[in-house]
Amino acid sequence: MNTTFIPLNEFRSQMETLRRDKGMDFLRDMIGMDWGEDGLGVIYLLENSATKENISVATRTTDRVAPAIPTVSDLWKIANIYEREVFDFFGIIFNGHPNLRRLFLRNDWVGYPLRKDYDESEAVNPVRMYSENNQNDCTYTLAEDGTIKQIPDTLFDNNEYVINIGPQHPATHGVLRFRLSLEGEFINKVDIHCGYIHRGIEKISEKYPYPQILALTDRLDYLSAHQNRHALCMCIEKAMGLEVTERTQYIRTIMDELQRIDSHLLFISCAAMDLGALTTFIYGFRDREKLLDIMEEVTGGRLIQNYNVIGGVQADITPGFAEKVKTFCKDILNKLNEYNDVFTNNIITRKRMLGIGVLSTEDVISYGCTGGTGRASGWSCDVRKRHPYALYDKVDFKEIIYNNGDCYDRFLVRIDEIKESVRIIEQLIDSIPEGEYKVKTKPIIRIPEGSYHAAVEGSRGEFGVFIESKGDKSPYRIKFRPMGLPLIASMETMLKGNKIADLMAIGATLDYVIPDIDR
Amino acid sequence: MEMKKPIIKSIPYEEFKDNETLEALIKEINKERTNVVVGALDDLINWGRSNSLWSLTFATSCCGIEFMSVGAARYDFARFGFEVTRNSPRQADLIMVAGTITHKMAPVLKRLYDQMAEPKYVIAVGGCAISGGPFKGSYHVLNGVDKIIPVDVYIPGCPPRPEAILYGMMQLQRKVKIEKFFGGVNHKQKKEEQTDNYPLVITNVPQEITDKTEKEQ
Numbered sequence: 001m002n003t004t005f006i007p008l009n010e011f012r013s014q015m016e017t018l019r020r021d022k023g024m025d026f027l028r029d030m031i032g033m034d035w036g037e038d039g040l041g042v043i044y045l046l047e048n049s050a051t052k053e054n055i056s057v058a059t060r061t062t063d064r065v066a067p068a069i070p071t072v073s074d075l076w077k078i079a080n081i082y083e084r085e086v087f088d089f090f091g092i093i094f095n096g097h098p099n100l101r102r103l104f105l106r107n108d109w110v111g112y113p114l115r116k117d118y119d120e121s122e123a124v125n126p127v128r129m130y131s132e133n134n135q136n137d138c139t140y141t142l143a144e145d146g147t148i149k150q151i152p153d154t155l156f157d158n159n160e161y162v163i164n165i166g167p168q169h170p171a172t173h174g175v176l177r178f179r180l181s182l183e184g185e186f187i188n189k190v191d192i193h194c195g196y197i198h199r200g201i202e203k204i205s206e207k208y209p210y211p212q213i214l215a216l217t218d219r220l221d222y223l224s225a226h227q228n229r230h231a232l233c234m235c236i237e238k239a240m241g242l243e244v245t246e247r248t249q250y251i252r253t254i255m256d257e258l259q260r261i262d263s264h265l266l267f268i269s270c271a272a273m274d275l276g277a278l279t280t281f282i283y284g285f286r287d288r289e290k291l292l293d294i295m296e297e298v299t300g301g302r303l304i305q306n307y308n309v310i311g312g313v314q315a316d317i318t319p320g321f322a323e324k325v326k327t328f329c330k331d332i333l334n335k336l337n338e339y340n341d342v343f344t345n346n347i348i349t350r351k352r353m354l355g356i357g358v359l360s361t362e363d364v365i366s367y368g369c370t371g372g373t374g375r376a377s378g379w380s381c382d383v384r385k386r387h388p389y390a391l392y393d394k395v396d397f398k399e400i401i402y403n404n405g406d407c408y409d410r411f412l413v414r415i416d417e418i419k420e421s422v423r424i425i426e427q428l429i430d431s432i433p434e435g436e437y438k439v440k441t442k443p444i445i446r447i448p449e450g451s452y453h454a455a456v457e458g459s460r461g462e463f464g465v466f467i468e469s470k471g472d473k474s475p476y477r478i479k480f481r482p483m484g485l486p487l488i489a490s491m492e493t494m495l496k497g498n499k500i501a502d503l504m505a506i507g508a509t510l511d512y513v514i515p516d517i518d519r
Numbered sequence: 520m521e522m523k524k525p526i527i528k529s530i531p532y533e534e535f536k537d538n539e540t541l542e543a544l545i546k547e548i549n550k551e552r553t554n555v556v557v558g559a560l561d562d563l564i565n566w567g568r569s570n571s572l573w574s575l576t577f578a579t580s581c582c583g584i585e586f587m588s589v590g591a592a593r594y595d596f597a598r599f600g601f602e603v604t605r606n607s608p609r610q611a612d613l614i615m616v617a618g619t620i621t622h623k624m625a626p627v628l629k630r631l632y633d634q635m636a637e638p639k640y641v642i643a644v645g646g647c648a649i650s651g652g653p654f655k656g657s658y659h660v661l662n663g664v665d666k667i668i669p670v671d672v673y674i675p676g677c678p679p680r681p682e683a684i685l686y687g688m689m690q691l692q693r694k695v696k697i698e699k700f701f702g703g704v705n706h707k708q709k710k711e712e713q714t715d716n717y718p719l720v721i722t723n724v725p726q727e728i729t730d731k732t733e734k735e736q
């Protein structure tokens with residue numbers, strides 16, 4: 001991957017040119033970096049959503065005490081959240097950011113964990129058993145003497161009616177927390193708290209050798225376990241110049257699609273449950289179990305499957321695999337009609353979803369909401385089409401696009417995607433070629449110096465992996481592009497002016513997985 | 520009256536592992552005997568309690584999905600009386616800690632536990648809740664929930680299979696069966712489990728109050 005470095009003083013003007021004149025309207029990812037001696041900085045991965053042209057630019061500063069970089073949060077909406085993340089992990093101040101504060105860690109956390117000189121000892125950051133004081137909302141800026149200063153900044157006025165939802169709430173699908181300011185029943189302002197399941201995967205990965213990191217990707221977004229791991233394997237294989245066999249490609253593609261069906265079935269079930277339709281939940285799980293049986297037979301795991309490895313897959317497919325998958329595929333298409341009967345065409349569902357939580361095409365691109373959410377708003381953002389990998393350029397499938405961008409369309413996209421996944425599987429399942437399922441690799445895997453990037457279409461958007469290597473057996477820096485972070489960032493736009501009950505419908509149809517957001 | 524072995528219909532006693540712990544508990548309880556009436560009442564209450572354990576829906580990550588599977592069509596924990604999951608800790612008997620607990624989540628978990636009414640139980644589901652699991656080396660992960668709350672049953676696995684979760688829940692049922700409800704040894708938060716060993720959560724005390732209490736002291 002070639003990254004162009006922009007000097008700090010030209011950075012802002014060059015970014016504006018890229019955004020306005022070159023049409024780089026999709027900020028794929030923003031990667032904070034600690035280059036040690038060379039200073040701290042950020043890599044920006046940009047894409048032109050019309051031409052699919054990709055570039056990566058970077059900037060850095062050598063000041064380690066109070067590093068500062070101009071903000072780009074007014075050019076891309078998602079940069080607001082990404083910059084908070086980089087601040088949280090690296091302590092880089094973004095000049096001009098509207099409200100720069102930590103995103104994942106507590107306000108009283110000491111140090112910036114992804115810096116190379118971070119002190120990890122218990123003594124510095126013990127488990128603090130008192131709750132964070134939320135009255136202390138703040139912004140971080142540079143003081144005149146060149147140090148980082150915390151100034152109080154109240155997000156909510158005293159006369160606003162603020163309610164708190166989460167982190168322990170059944171409708172947030174895990175441990176996400178909202179603070180909402182209400183005007184009667186209508187939502188005025190939203191503040192989203194993440195980090196309740198921030199496991200520090202990127203930092204642990206810097207200590208582990210590559211094959212061990214693979215295990216962690218499954219646990220990021222456990223409903224796209226295969227795809228996540230596929231992305232990391234692809235990135236490492238690309239870096240090593242390793243070619244995988246045709247058979248591996250077939251198996252990986254089929255497993256990716258099975259995983260997508262699995263995830264979408266769970267999405268349907270949970271979305272229905274959030275809206276109070278328990279029957280659909282039971283139906284969805286009933287059919288998902290059949291799929292899990294097939295997966296378990298091949299991989300040995302139900303949820304976390306650890307199947308892809310560097311150079312291939314863990315084990316060959318079992319003899320009856322093709323038959324079972326075909327039976328399942330036929331079966332699931334009928335079952336979809338059943339869901340449509342009981343849930344999708346139900347008057348209550350339609351009332352609660354139609355026209356609710358609308359996202360415009362510009363918004364989804366600016367926020368970088370990929371996956372079903374982006375496609376429901378008319379953005380063709382499928383990585384399988386944009387940058388085909390594995391066998392996706394050989395199979396024939398349609399990218400499902402809807403144009404209203406409301407909850408109902410987001411729901412329909414998933415239902416239709418199941419059908420497309422079935423189509424892909426049916427094209428491949430009978431022609432899996434003979435051969436090795438895994439190529440031999442050296443026992444210790446090192447990848448050459450440089451930076452590498454790979455992306456796949458996960459179950460809920462683009463999942464990207466960025467590796468910077470210094471030639472060791474573990475990466476110098478590894479960054480996963482979370483699929484869910486853009487989704488929850490866009491919630492603010494969607495929620496404003498909607499009723500509080502719509503939060504459930506919007507949250508359910510966005511289909512985020514919190515461990516993937518927090519990493 | 521003597522406390523009897525915890526028997527669950529349809530599964531032989533010997534098929535359970537770890538009968539020793541329960542038998543030791545029974546011995547402890549039998550040291551102080553009660554009369555027949557109270558004992559019979561205990562049996563009745565325990566029968567009811569053990570067959571209607573309501574859990575708090577507390578899932579932070581992957582293990583939570585398996586917990587959902589246990590609740591759904593194939594595994595259906597309603598067969599054992601667990602089907603009511605509560606969203607409020609005030610109405611729950613047990614908390615299934617399914618998933619990783621991070622530094623930021625730890626005070627929240629402790630607070631939820633404190634909010635539950637006695638008698639209350641904790642099941643640690645999965646490697647993460649038991650010891651930090653795959654993320655043991657992380658700067659932001661709590662290495663085992665037993666550091667902050669007392670745990671009754673551990674269910675290992677990453678994630679545990681639904682059968683394992685069911686087995687773990689049945690072990691808890693057996694534990695509930697051998698408790699004395701009227702006086703004696705109950706699963707009340709014991710002295711050693713209280714504040715000295717487990718830190719107390721104090722949340723958002725306004726500055727004025729802190730100042731005042733300090734002055735008074």
Ligand code: SF4
Binds near residue numbers: 618
């Ligand atoms: S034990 Fe494994 S499956 Fe369970 S929460 Fe931890 S990582 Fe996820």
